[in-house]
Each structure stands twice: as C-alpha cells, then as structure tokens.
Amino acid sequence: MYEKHLEKPASFYPEYPRKSGNQAVTHYCPGCGHGIAHKYIAEALDDLKLTERTILISPVGCSVFAYYYFDVGNIQAAHGRAPAVATGIKRINPHSIVISYQGDGDLAAIGGDEIIHAANRGERLSVFFINNAIYGMTGGQMAPTTLVGQQTTTSPRGRNIHNEGYPIRMCELISALEAPVYVERVSLHSPGGRAKARKAIRKALENQVQGKGFSFVEILAQCPTGWKVSAPDSLKWIEEKMLPYYPVQVFRDKSAEAESWAPPDVTYSDADVLQLIELPLEDDAAPAARPKVAEQYRNPRIKIAGFGGQGVLLLGVAMAQLGMMEGYNVSWLPSYGPEMRGGTAHCHVNISDTPIGSPLVSASTVCVAFNKPSLEKFEKEMASDGLLIYNTSMIDIEPTRKDVEWLPIPASEIASQMGNIRFANMVVLGAYIQKTGLVSMETAIKGLPTFIKAKKLIGENIKALETGAAFVRGELKI
Amino acid sequence: MTDKLDRGRLEISADECKGCGLCIVACPVQVIEFSKTVINKQGYHPAQYKGSGCTGCGTCFYACPEPGAVTVYRLAKQAQ
Structure with a gap:
C-alpha cells in the first residue's frame, strides 16, 4: 500500500565500477x-x-x-x-x-x-x-x-x-x-x-x-x-x-525572450572527415615513386631515446621530415623533461604508407638508444624482428633481446673524431638510411637544410650522414 | 485497524550511508537517528528510520549526498 515516491535516479549507473573503493557508493566524503x-x-x-x-x-x-x-x-x-x-x-x-x-x-x-x-x-x-x-x-x-x-x-x-x-x-x-x-x-x-x-x-x-x-x-x-x-x-x-x-x-x-536557435542539420561521412583533416581517402592513397624497401623495414614505428642534448628529438624530426619528402605519412611526438640539457628525452616517429591513427609508438619496430638507460628501458617494448640501433660509445652492455636485429654503432666516437660529438644523431641517421633504404641519400642531403638551421654546419652534417652510411657498409675503420 | 497509517515510509540503505547526518538534521518530524549498534561496511554508524512518523515529504532524500542511500515511499491514495 506504499508506493515508491523518491529513489535513486535512473540517470545514475546502478553500480560504479571504480578501480578501488566501495562500488556501491560515490567517492565523495560524508556530507559533500x-x-x-x-x-x-x-x-x-x-x-x-x-x-x-x-x-x-x-x-x-x-x-x-x-x-x-x-x-x-x-x-x-x-x-x-x-x-x-x-x-x-x-x-x-x-x-x-x-x-x-x-x-x-x-x-x-x-x-x-x-x-x-x-x-x-x-x-x-x-x-x-x-x-x-x-x-x-x-x-x-x-x-x-x-x-x-x-x-x-x-x-x-x-x-x-x-x-x-x-x-x-x-x-x-x-x-x-x-x-x-x-x-x-x-x-x-x-x-x-x-x-x-x-x-x-x-x-x-x-x-x-x-x-x-x-x-x-x-x-x-x-x-x-x-x-x-x-x-x-x-x-x-x-x-x-x-x-x-x-x-x-x-x-x-532572459530565458523567455531569448531566441531559440539550432544550427542546420549537417551530417559528416567518414570521407568528409578525412577530407577535412586533409588525409587521403584509403583508395586515393597512391603509392608514390619511392625507394624499394625490404619488408621488415617498411612502415617503421620508431622510438628514439637518450640524454637531452644528444639530438634525440632532432633525429626524430629529421626522420619524419625525410619520410614526408619521400611521400609517406609521418608523425613525430616528443617526450622530454623540463631540462634543455641532461635529463632524458625520447620521441616517437611513424613513417607509413597508410594514414597514421595515433602518433604514439608502443611496440616499436625501430629503437634507437643513445645511452644505457635508454637501451634498458626501451628494448623491452620492441616488437619481434625489429631493428635495434644502439650507441656503443655510451653503452657497455649487450642488448638482452635476441629476437631483434642489432645494429651497434659507436656514433658518439665517430662524431667526436669528425670534430663535434653533437653530430652523433646524423651519424645514426646515415646508418639508418643505409640499413633500411627507407629514404634515399639524395633526399636526405636535399632535406637536411629543413632541420639543420645553421647554414655553416650543413656541410659537416652531410659528412656525418655519409660517415654513418659508410660504417654500415663496413667501409669505416675506427 | 485502529491506528492511522503513516503517510510515508523510509528506507535507508545501511551500506550506502556514510553517517554524515544531513538527513537527520533535515527531517522536519525528526524520525531519523544514527544506529547505535550497526557499523556498516564503510565503518560508519548509519542513519536509520525510527520506524514510524514519516510523512513522505522527501526532505531527507534531497539532503542526502549519496544517490541511492535513501528511498522514500508514500501511502497509496486508495489506502488513505
């Protein structure tokens, strides 16, 4: 003979699937x-x-x-x-x-x-x-x-x-x-x-x-x-x-007198959205005339890591820029601390034939480690059969992953011998290009001035690229 | 039946109550109290209905911060 008059509104979930705590009640303090x-x-x-x-x-x-x-x-x-x-x-x-x-x-x-x-x-x-x-x-x-x-x-x-x-x-x-x-x-x-x-x-x-x-x-x-x-x-x-x-x-x-207004009905198709953000429709993604790339190096998901100041972020920018010049879709996502030097930095790079869903790289197919902590941290998350490039000048241990391809390179020493340890990133870029063929050396040399702003350093950076490539070809005596 | 039925009835979910007491101070007819014996899952003495006198006004419902702790019933029309 009693009827429900007031109860928990239906616009609440019956239970609150929170990670912790009593899921029958809110997380608010008593009396809130x-x-x-x-x-x-x-x-x-x-x-x-x-x-x-x-x-x-x-x-x-x-x-x-x-x-x-x-x-x-x-x-x-x-x-x-x-x-x-x-x-x-x-x-x-x-x-x-x-x-x-x-x-x-x-x-x-x-x-x-x-x-x-x-x-x-x-x-x-x-x-x-x-x-x-x-x-x-x-x-x-x-x-x-x-x-x-x-x-x-x-x-x-x-x-x-x-x-x-x-x-x-x-x-x-x-x-x-x-x-x-x-x-x-x-x-x-x-x-x-x-x-x-x-x-x-x-x-x-x-x-x-x-x-x-x-x-x-x-x-x-x-x-x-x-x-x-x-x-x-x-x-x-x-x-x-x-x-x-x-x-x-x-x-x-002004509720009573305010004008009611609604925008015209517009519906967006997937194609509209892709066009709006200037991504090619799947069918239109024409294969450009690019260098032929071995299957395992195609569409790399790259993670590059090292100390701040080692050129980690710039190397990522360079890879993305050159990839773009070869007609790929690319993304670059930096992650770094507040320090301009020291501290740690890493970045995520995607270079792909197809549209890139997320700039975040989780299971990397290419990992570049400039120092020991970076190797220890990021080799773990690599995909099997990936390519692991590591700077032996600063890493005195071997990688633990046996299911990935190793490319050890004394990048800092090579750069140092060239006269500036800061070229280590371009040495690695040259090595990467030589190893994978994802980007041609001509494109790299042409594109270099877009990310190396100091004109007087362009010549030396090109030399660093070529030295890195020569190292991979086995032509370099250290 | 000689006694006149209460106009309202109240249910307080002991395990959802955090013992803040806002319903107790809100109730115009003072028919809610803290339990002296029950300690609920969260470690509070929950509020409880004294068992009679509720008018079904709903003031406690709108004073309680917990979405589902209080349910208010009213005597159906035909029963009055």
Whole structure:
C-alpha cells in the first residue's frame, strides 16, 4: 500500500565500477555537496527524459570521477578546459545536451578564461558550478572563491586581501556579459535553498533543450572535510559565512525572450572527415615513386631515446621530415623533461604508407638508444624482428633481446673524431638510411637544410650522414 | 485497524550511508537517528528510520549526498 515516491535516479549507473573503493557508493566524503548536486542533475535528466542525449564533461577536482556515476555520455577534460571541450562537443552534436560540471578551482582559477569566453560566445551549454570556497581534492588549499579571513592550508592565517585579493563572484562576472541567457546562484544550506537549486538546475537544462543559449548555475556547496566542520555544521557555515558574500539570487534570466536557435542539420561521412583533416581517402592513397624497401623495414614505428642534448628529438624530426619528402605519412611526438640539457628525452616517429591513427609508438619496430638507460628501458617494448640501433660509445652492455636485429654503432666516437660529438644523431641517421633504404641519400642531403638551421654546419652534417652510411657498409675503420 | 497509517515510509540503505547526518538534521518530524549498534561496511554508524512518523515529504532524500542511500515511499491514495 506504499508506493515508491523518491529513489535513486535512473540517470545514475546502478553500480560504479571504480578501480578501488566501495562500488556501491560515490567517492565523495560524508556530507559533500557534490553528491547532492549530482542527484539533482540526475533527477532532472530523468524527468526531462534527457539521459540518452546528454554528454557530461567532468572537470579536474573532486568531481573528476563524475563519469563513474552518470549513465550518460561522459568525457573528462583537462583542468579548467571543460567549457572549451563542451563547446566543441555541442557544436558538432548540436542536438545533444552538453553539461559542463566544474568546481571552483577548475572553473574560477585555471579555467577562468575558458568559462568567460564560453559565456561570452553564448555557447548553448548548461554549466553547473560548485562553489565550496576551497580546493577539496588536493587537501584544502585556498581557491579564488575562498572567503576573506578563511583559513586554508595555503592561507593558514586566513585569506588576506592585501596578499590574495578578494574572492571572485563568478555569477556577477558572467552576468556582466551580454550573451548569457540565465545566471543564478543557489545554495544547498537549507531545504528551501535546495528546492531552488533543483529548480535552477532544471531550468538550465530546459533552456538548452529549447536552444536558448548559455545557462550558468552556481551552487554554494558544503565541503565539511576541507572546512574541518561536521556535515550539519557545514550547512550553517554556508549560511553564516558564504551567503553574506555570495548572495543567492537570479542575476540574469532572459530565458523567455531569448531566441531559440539550432544550427542546420549537417551530417559528416567518414570521407568528409578525412577530407577535412586533409588525409587521403584509403583508395586515393597512391603509392608514390619511392625507394624499394625490404619488408621488415617498411612502415617503421620508431622510438628514439637518450640524454637531452644528444639530438634525440632532432633525429626524430629529421626522420619524419625525410619520410614526408619521400611521400609517406609521418608523425613525430616528443617526450622530454623540463631540462634543455641532461635529463632524458625520447620521441616517437611513424613513417607509413597508410594514414597514421595515433602518433604514439608502443611496440616499436625501430629503437634507437643513445645511452644505457635508454637501451634498458626501451628494448623491452620492441616488437619481434625489429631493428635495434644502439650507441656503443655510451653503452657497455649487450642488448638482452635476441629476437631483434642489432645494429651497434659507436656514433658518439665517430662524431667526436669528425670534430663535434653533437653530430652523433646524423651519424645514426646515415646508418639508418643505409640499413633500411627507407629514404634515399639524395633526399636526405636535399632535406637536411629543413632541420639543420645553421647554414655553416650543413656541410659537416652531410659528412656525418655519409660517415654513418659508410660504417654500415663496413667501409669505416675506427 | 485502529491506528492511522503513516503517510510515508523510509528506507535507508545501511551500506550506502556514510553517517554524515544531513538527513537527520533535515527531517522536519525528526524520525531519523544514527544506529547505535550497526557499523556498516564503510565503518560508519548509519542513519536509520525510527520506524514510524514519516510523512513522505522527501526532505531527507534531497539532503542526502549519496544517490541511492535513501528511498522514500508514500501511502497509496486508495489506502488513505
């Protein structure tokens, strides 16, 4: 005789398959405002029947895991970039309901620019902004929204206006712009406040359904852990500390008069997309007149590694550039530390007859190791029958992989004898070209000035190439 | 039946509750309390329904941060 009146909204997954932790519950701390805001959004998606067409952008911050909870399309964006990602998604899928869900660190600090411009462009998004006046995930640091005098781990004596300025009122900032259609601040501190929050969330979603433009709801939410108070006391904290500075009100509501707008229906075929990004259609990929290459050296996936300063990244650029000149598809992806010299660097290069799906090289078919740590680290991940080129001048051990072809070369010594140890990379390039024939020596010499910028060094670099090639031909006496 | 039936009923999933107490302070008729005996999977004393007096208003549901911890029932129309 009792009927279910309120239960877990269907827009949540039944269980949350997180890597760790109890999969029946969220990862949020007891009493956290995020869970409440999540619940209101899920309820509104249920009631408005939007679950199947919603794409939610998770931010960085406590709510980074929103994608574990909402049974909608989910994407997690780089810190602060949720409105930019949401913009792209909404523009390409104008009939989707796109939600940018962000905390105050994400939205008001690192992403301050993104949100202002998304709002200013009037993107047809629903943005839910959780303001709890603190960085929760990282352990309670000062946020742009932290109140004057509020103690956090990075403002232990309280926020000081002379040092950190005043808390940012995002609703007020955004409602100073022309484009936003709906801007409201609500609060989770009381039953009445929560009822308004539910209504505002619903309205922001309805506006998007009707193509009405940018809707922004700021939700004053509790962070009992960060504020170091009990959950019930955190509601009083909102009321006593936040409400006087962050007035709860509607700042802008042009929902009724704003023009409904939707872009014309456009569907993109695979061919359209390939054309758009200037990749040849599979059928059109004409085999160019290239040097004949032995089967095992074709379409190499190359990884090059060494100390920063050994010319590792430049060698990658050179290979990609020359590959491109021979008419291949190429990619180059560097990976290096902040040091300009020393430290370690490696890069990924693809040279291929066919379009390259990802620039990342996982099972390399060519590995170039300039020093010992690089050999030890990267020979492991090579594909069988690959080609392993290693600089014996700096590597006093043998490779462990017996299922790959070895090409040991004293590249640093050869370069040093030529007068500059920094030519070692071009020595290796010459050796590689000679070994595989993927690129002709003529192309290499012609292409060299595109990546060796110092004109006076071009002659010596060509000599380094030729010396490396001579080494492979067995013509070089060391 | 002599007693008038409660207008509402409440179920709190003990293992989903994190013991924050927001439902307890939200309940206008004060029919929720912490269990003194149960310790749930997560190590909290969960909130529990006192067993009678619920009006089915749903205030606790909207105060609880955990999506599935609280379920609210209302007395069906024909039963009233």
